[in-house]
Amino acid sequence: xxxxxxxxxxxxxxxxxxxxxxxxxxxxxxxxxxxxxxxxxxxxxxxxxxxxxxxxxxxxxxxxxxxxxxxxxxxxxxxxxxxxxxxxxxxxxxxxxxxxxxxxxxxxxxxxxxxxxxxxxxxxxxxxx
Amino acid sequence: xxxxxxxxxxxxxxxxxxxxxxxxxxxxxxxxxxxxxxxxxxxxxxxxxxxxxxxxxxxxxxxxxxxxxxxxxxxxxxxxxxxxxxxxxxxxxxxxxxxxxxxxxxxxxxxxxxxxxxxxxxxxxxxxxxxxxxxxxxxxxxxxxxxxxxxxxxxxxxxxxxxxxxxxxxxxxxxxxxxxxxxxxxxxxxxxxxxxxxxxxxxxxxxxxxxxxxxxxxxxxxxxxxxxxxxxxxxxxxxxxxxxxxxxxxxxxxxxxxxxxxxxxxxxxxxxxxxxxxxxxxxxxxxxxxxxxxxxxxxxxxxxxxxxxxxxxxxxxxxxxxxxxxx
Numbered sequence: 038x039x040x041x042x043x044x045x046x047x048x049x050x051x052x053x054x055x056x057x058x059x060x061x062x063x064x065x066x067x068x069x070x071x072x073x074x075x076x077x078x079x080x081x082x083x084x085x086x087x088x089x090x091x092x093x094x095x096x097x098x099x100x101x102x103x104x105x106x107x108x109x110x111x112x113x114x115x116x117x118x119x120x121x122x123x124x125x126x127x128x129x130x131x132x133x134x135x136x137x138x139x140x141x142x143x144x145x146x147x148x149x150x151x152x153x154x155x156x157x158x159x160x161x162x163x164x165x166x
Numbered sequence: 167x168x169x170x171x172x173x174x175x176x177x178x179x180x181x182x183x184x185x186x187x188x189x190x191x192x193x194x195x196x197x198x199x200x201x202x203x204x205x206x207x208x209x210x211x212x213x214x215x216x217x218x219x220x221x222x223x224x225x226x227x228x229x230x231x232x233x234x235x236x237x238x239x240x241x242x243x244x245x246x247x248x249x250x251x252x253x254x255x256x257x258x259x260x261x262x263x264x265x266x267x268x269x270x271x272x273x274x275x276x277x278x279x280x281x282x283x284x285x286x287x288x289x290x291x292x293x294x295x296x297x298x299x300x301x302x303x304x305x306x307x308x309x310x311x312x313x314x315x316x317x318x319x320x321x322x323x324x325x326x327x328x329x330x331x332x333x334x335x336x337x338x339x340x341x342x343x344x345x346x347x348x349x350x351x352x353x354x355x356x357x358x359x360x361x362x363x364x365x366x367x368x369x370x371x372x373x374x375x376x377x378x379x380x381x382x383x384x385x386x387x388x389x390x391x392x393x394x395x396x397x398x399x400x401x402x403x404x405x406x407x408x409x410x411x412x413x414x415x416x417x418x419x420x421x422x423x424x425x426x427x428x429x430x431x432x433x434x435x436x437x438x439x440x441x442x443x444x445x446x447x448x449x450x451x452x453x454x455x456x457x458x459x460x461x462x463x464x465x466x467x468x469x470x471x472x473x474x475x476x477x478x479x480x481x482x483x484x485x486x487x488x489x490x491x492x493x
Contacts, residue, residue, distance in 0.1 A: 048445060049283065051310050055290035062297055074445040101279055103442040104429070132282040135275035154286035155293060 038166045040067035042091070046078040046110065047071070047099035047130070056097060056130070056156050063158045065165075068093075075102055075110035082114070086121050093125050095165055097156070100131040100138055107131070111145045128152055128164060167193070168200035276440050277325065280450060284318040287311075324452040327384050331460050338376040338487035343369050343410050343417075346379075350387050357394050364405045365390075371412030376488040381460045386419075388453045389480050393423040396444070396478070401425075416466075416486055422479040428472040436470060 043060055047053050053071040060066045070093070072078045078096070085091035096114075100107035107129060115122055129142045129151040142151045150164050167175075175193065179185055185193065288311050295307045347367050354360060390406065397404040401424055409420040428436055432443035437458040440451040461468045466484035 049287065051287045051314060052290065054310070055287065055294055058294045058297070059290070076445065101283070102445070104445045131279075132286045133275065133279045134282070135279070137275075154283070155290035 038065060038162065040065055041094035041165060042067050043069040044078065044081060044093040044096045044125075045069065045071035046075060046096060046102075046107075048073050048102040049099070052099070052154065059156055059158055063162070065158075065162055075105035075107070075113075078110060079113050079117075082117060082121050082125075086118050089120065092121055096125055096127045097130045098127050100129060100133055100142075108141060111142075111148070114147065115145065122147065126165065128161065130154055130156060168197040168204070170204075171197045171200050273439070276451075280321050280440075281318065284314040284321075287314040321450040321452070324450045324456060328452060328456050328459065331381060331384075331456065331463055336381070336464055336487075337378045339379045340488075341375050341377050341379060341382065343375070343412075346383060346386060347390075347408060347410075350383065350390050353387065354391050354394055357391065359397055359399060359404070360394060362404055363394060363397055364403060365394075365408070366405065367408045367410075369410045369412070371410075371417075373412050373414055373486065374488050375412050375417055375486050377417070377484055377486070378464060381464060382484070385457050385460050385482070388457050389419075389421045392453065393421055393425060393478070393480075395449075396425045396427075397423060398425050398475070398477075412486070414486060416483050418481070418483050420479060420481050422477065424477040427474040427476050427478055428470070429474055433470060433472050436472075437468070 043066060045053055045056050045060075047056070050073060053073065057069055057071050060069050068091075070081065072081055078098075082092075085093075098107050098110060102110075105113075111127065114127070125147070127145070127148045129138075129148055130153075131138065131151065132154045134153065139151045142148045152160060152164075171193065175185060291307050291311050291314070295304055298304050298307065344367070351365055390408065393406040397406075403424075405424055407420070407422040409422075411418045426444075428443050432441065435441045436443055437454050439455045441455075442449065442451045458468055461482050461484060464484045466482055468480065468482035470478060470480050472478035
């Protein structure tokens with residue numbers, strides 16, 4: 038599998054640290070960035086939208102964020118230029134076990150899966166490989 | 167000549183002899199009609215087996231029955247109205263229960279999320295620790311685990327505060343506000359930035375004040391720790407002003423800071439359950455919800471004024487329960 042570019046969006050600093058570490062050790066990463074809010078994530082994407090070598094292949098998205106939650110992010114994400122919204126795949130990574138969250142996540146075509154925390158690298162590899 | 171007609175003619179003309187010849191023929195025809203009417207009436211009465219004097223009795227009986235049925239109808243329509251009202255009440259209760267159920271559902275999922283999040287972090291940190299050989303790095307991971315455990319503990323404590331508030335009776339103990347505030351601040355002395363923040367306390371009014379000590383301490387801890395947690399690190403003189411005004415009737419509290427303030431869109435929602443008004447992870451999302459629940463349980467009220475970048479002021483009033491006991 039060709040190493041991929043990741044963007045992590047999670048307001049929990051500890052979880053970002055864990056996921057960056059696990060990804061960096063997994064051998065599936067070309068580049069990994071982490072941000073602590075949905076709006077920061079959108080700003081990051083707006084910056085790289087014209088640089089195809091920097092557009093992330095995969096976004097790991099937390100749901101339970103304040104001000105703008107994961108779904109708020111997805112609503113904005115689908116409006117982004119096709120270079121991002123049609124290209125980047127989203128994996129929702131959450132500690133929610135509410136079936137409604139799963140259903141709602143799956144209603145976005147860009148979301149390929151909802152995974153429960155903590156991040157399981159082998160499962161992720163299977164999903165994006 | 168029909169008897170009745172004869173009587174009528176005599177009443178008009180005095181006697182039958184003076185009736186003009188031409189009218190006589192007409193009268194005979196009228197007499198026949200009278201006869202027919204009489205025999206019809208007799209036949210009807212015969213068929214009904216009624217005599218004229220029975221008619222009044224029947225009339226009375228019938229009107230009684232009519233009254234009875236009117237009453238039954240009235241009662242039935244009242245019954246229908248009552249039933250309709252009961253059905254409406256039932257429907258309303260049903261709606262309420264469905265709403266409570268949905269809220270409970272939401273609460274369970276939200277609470278489970280809050281409980282699982284730190285556990286997931288700890289599990290993740292354990293996985294990371296397995297990759298590390300270095301003891302110093304492992305120590306750093308343990309610190310992060312500790313932070314997650316503390317967060318979980320805080321959430322569980324908040325849930326207990328919430329549950330305790332909704333179940334326990336409000337008590338009326340004499341409050342030493344100075345001691346209570348100082349205790350509360352002492353608990354917060356390790357919070358980040360505390361050394362730079364000036365906390366001032368101003369208590370006015372010399373009355374015996376009774377309230378629920380535990381509940382009030384939870385409220386004050388929450389409000390004061392928020393004021394410290396959300397202080398503005400770039401402010402030259404960050405402060406928290408605590409003012410308490412006591413009267414025979416009530417206590418008025420004001421906790422004012424020049425901290426980061428609350429985004430306008432969140433000011434009205436800040437007391438709602440699981441609402442957090444900052445982007446980065448912080449509290450349980452229950453603190454101010456519990457504050458409002460407790461104050462309302464104590465029959466008080468709470469409000470907030472806040473401007474982003476300028477600061478927040480929380481005010482609340484609670485009744486003096488010594489007053490109430492005296493009554």
